[in-house]
Amino acid sequence: xxxxxxxxxxxxxxxxxxxxxxxxxxxxxxxxxxxxxxxxxxxxxxxxxxxxxxxxxxxxxxxxxxxxxxxxxxxxxxxxxxxxxxxxxxxxxxxxxxxxxxxxxxxxxxxxxxxxxxxxxxxxxxxxxxxxxxxxxxxxxxxxxxxxxxxxxxxxxxxxxxxxxxxxxxxxxxxxxxxxxxx
Amino acid sequence: xxxxxxxxxxxxxxxxxxxxxxxxxxxxxxxxxxxxxxxxxxxxxxxxxxxxxxxxxxxxxxxxxxxxxxxxxxxxxxxxxxxxxxxxxxxxxxxxxxxxxxxxxxxxxxxxxxxxxxxxxxxxxxxxxxxxxxxxxxxxxxxxxxxxxxxxxxxxxxxxxxxxxxxxxxxxxxxxxxxxxxx
Numbered sequence: 421x422x423x424x425x426x427x428x429x430x431x432x433x434x435x436x437x438x439x440x441x442x443x444x445x446x447x448x449x450x451x452x453x454x455x456x457x458x459x460x461x462x463x464x465x466x467x468x469x470x471x472x473x474x475x476x477x478x479x480x481x482x483x484x485x486x487x488x489x490x491x492x493x494x495x496x497x498x499x500x501x502x503x504x505x506x507x508x509x510x511x512x513x514x515x516x517x518x519x520x521x522x523x524x525x526x527x528x529x530x531x532x533x534x535x536x537x538x539x540x541x542x543x544x545x546x547x548x549x550x551x552x553x554x555x556x557x558x559x560x561x562x563x564x565x566x567x568x569x570x571x572x573x574x575x576x577x578x579x580x581x582x583x584x585x586x587x588x589x590x591x592x593x594x595x596x597x598x599x600x601x602x603x
Numbered sequence: 604x605x606x607x608x609x610x611x612x613x614x615x616x617x618x619x620x621x622x623x624x625x626x627x628x629x630x631x632x633x634x635x636x637x638x639x640x641x642x643x644x645x646x647x648x649x650x651x652x653x654x655x656x657x658x659x660x661x662x663x664x665x666x667x668x669x670x671x672x673x674x675x676x677x678x679x680x681x682x683x684x685x686x687x688x689x690x691x692x693x694x695x696x697x698x699x700x701x702x703x704x705x706x707x708x709x710x711x712x713x714x715x716x717x718x719x720x721x722x723x724x725x726x727x728x729x730x731x732x733x734x735x736x737x738x739x740x741x742x743x744x745x746x747x748x749x750x751x752x753x754x755x756x757x758x759x760x761x762x763x764x765x766x767x768x769x770x771x772x773x774x775x776x777x778x779x780x781x782x783x784x785x786x
Contacts, residue, residue, distance in 0.1 A: 443626030445697065445735035475693045475740060475761055480663035482693065482761035510658045510665065514628065552628035557658060578658055578665035578761060 422599045423458040431456040435470040435486045442515030442574040444484055446472060459494055460595030466535050469493040473582070481582040485511075485575040487518070487568030490533050495521075495542050495565035495590040501583050506560030509579035513550035517569025520548040523562050532567040541591035550575075563590065605782045606641040614639040618653040618669045625698030625757040627667055629655060642677055643778030649718050652676040656765070664765040668694075668758040670701070670751025673716050678704075678725050678748035678773040684766050689743030692762035696733035700752025703731040706745050715750040724774035733758075746773065 432454045439446060450472050461467045470486040487493070498507035511520060519532035524546030531549065534542050544563045548556050550573075558564050566575075584596060615637045622629060633655050644650045653669040670676070681690035694703060702715035707729030714732060717725050727746045731739050733756075741747050749758075767779060 447736045450736065474695060474738060477691060477740070479691055479763040480761060482665065482695075482759075508660060508662055512657060512665075553630045553633065555657060557660070576665075576759075578663060580662040 421460040421462050421593075421595065422601045423456070423460070423464065424601050424603045426603050427458075427464055428456045428600065431464060431468070431470055434488065438486045438488075438515075438572055438574060439484070444514065444574060457493075457596070458598055459589075460598035461494070461538065461591070461593060463535075463537070465491060467492050467494050467538070476582050478581055481577075481579045483577040483579075483582070485577055487516075487566070487573045487575070489568055489570055489572045491572065492532070492535055492567040493565060494538070494594055495544065495563055496587045496594075497561055497563045499561060499586060499588055501586045507580050507582060508557065508560050509577055510555055510557045511550065511566070512555035512576040512578065513552050514574045514576055515552055516571050516573035518550040518566055518573045518575055519569065520550060520556055520564065520566040522546050522548065522558060522564045538591050538593070541589075543590055604643040604645050604776075604778065605784045606639070606643070606647065607784050607786045609786050610641075610647055611639045611783065614647060614651070614653055617671065621669045621671075621698075621755055621757060622667070627697065627757060640676075640779070641781055642772075643781035644677070644721065644774070644776060646718075646720070648674060650675050650677050650721070659765050661764055664760075664762045666760040666762075666765070668756075668760055670699070670749070670756045670758070672751055672753055672755045674755065675715070675718055675750040676748060677721070677777055678727065678746055679770045679777075680744055680746045682744060682769060682771055684769045690763050690765060691740065691743050692760055693738055693740040694733065694749070695738035695759040695761070696735050697757045697759055698735055699754050699756035701733040701749055701756045701758055702752065703733060703739055703747065703749040705729050705731065705741060705747045721774050721776070724772075726773055
């Protein structure tokens with residue numbers, strides 16, 4: 421499924437607003453290049469993620485992630501790539517609230533609003549709630565998904581090298597970089 | 604040279620204040636554990652650095668650094684350790700102003716105030732000025748030093764694994780972890 425150019429622009433504008441609220445300063449170039457990941461699932465509001473990659477070398481990576489209210493990054497894992505252990509990442513909540521789910525003892529009732537359309541593809545339910553200043557490290561090869569709270573969230577991601585193109589999503593409908601339709 | 608417990612406490616209090624000004628949220632535990640690096644040079648105000656290590660795994664590291672006005676982190680480099688290439692690090696200015704000096708074409712007149720007592724140990728003078736949102740990546744095995752601007756600075760450091768105990772300082776008087784005198 422594709423994403424419209426106007427939708428990307430509007431998401432960039434709202435992300436910029438969230439970063440400002442959170443006191444995160446970006447350069448003009450970074451603001452213009454905010455990445456909007458729609459995952460090709462049709463509803464960016466429901467399933468999507470906005471981000472800026474500060475640095476991604478062959479040794480480490482740092483990104484700033486933004487989630488709109490109740491926006492969800494779909495379940496996925498980072499597999500080993502070319503003999504190197506999969507990506508390990510630390511999520512540090514800077515602003516707002518994050519509901520994070522990983523493999524492990526499932527919670528009886530999740531605080532997050534599980535996207536109806538693709539509920540079957542959210543299989544891990546071990547719940548971690550992050551408020552500003554709190555962080556959690558996700559081991560390689562571990563399924564996880566996360567959602568912004570009622571006001572959304574800003575999350576600093578510190579990690580080993582990022583190779584997003586190898587991420588394995590539970591939902592086979594996910595397209596990491598869907599085609600853009602000019603409108 | 605030693606550092607007094609009261610000096611550490613006062614530096615922690617001021618660092619906490621700087622982090623608040625910059626909108627950086629820390630947990631209570633992180634606030635209580637703010638690291639004060641005096642480098643054993645006698646004048647923490649002049650040569651020193653305050654920091655919180657968020658995460659340091661065998662793959663990556665992330666820290667938040669604080670510099671008081673004109674406070675300087677002395678010149679050093681990160682050597683190869685046990686066959687592994689030296690630490691590579693990205694400094695991202697979040698608040699304030701940073702004067703960063705690395706190997707390369709020297710500037711005629713540095714914007715930083717070079718610490719008088721140990722001026723001879725500040726040998727690299729290629730100047731980079733970072734304002735909020737700007738960043739610079741320092742390659743392994745490269746001499747560098749940096750100073751906070753007129754109001755100080757908050758810097759996010761993203762890097763490969765941190766092994767501070769192997770850092771090589773130009774000034775032989777530097778003691779990475781000076782003894783603490785209770786007072």
